[in-house]
Amino acid sequence: MNLNNKDPQQLLQRSFTIGIVGIILCFIPLINNITAFADPKKIFFLNGFGLAAQFMALSLAILVIRKRKIPHEIKDKSKRMIIVLSVSILFFFLNT
Template sequence: MKWTNHPPKTLLQRSFLFGITGIVLCVLALLNTQFQVLQAPMGPLNGVGMALQLVGLSLAVLVIRQRKLAPEIKERAQKMIVVLAVGLLFFILTL
């Protein structure tokens, strides 16, 4: 089944899960580079976190582009886009 065939609520839930997982991974990488808890390179972890945030952002955009959306779903998708875009921009600028 393609991603475009799923209902908007399911896509928003997946967008949230991908986004929050990406944010957590990027925060872990950022904290480890600051406090040096693990002696491992954090570049790959940071890259995976940003990729997950991009996937979450693209799912939220996919929801907002659908026709005949309920106003509350459209509002939730807009909030998700803003939060993920700001988070992604923050983690790009902290590199």
């Protein structure tokens, strides 16, 4: 799959979807620490999958911002996506 030929709006939508899934996967172990609905040792691996998904979404957003000749609105959306994903990755790294 060659991502350089894809539509920037479609790549940004995929980045958003993958980023939301990654954030949700990282929140499940945090909620488990509070409510204890499962064994923490068995559910902790979701943090890894969530962080991997967030890194993938971050790389897609960076790929969009590096493209040439795209509208200014899409570049702004990509910049905001990069900031949000960077903050969420930092939060989940510091929280584990």
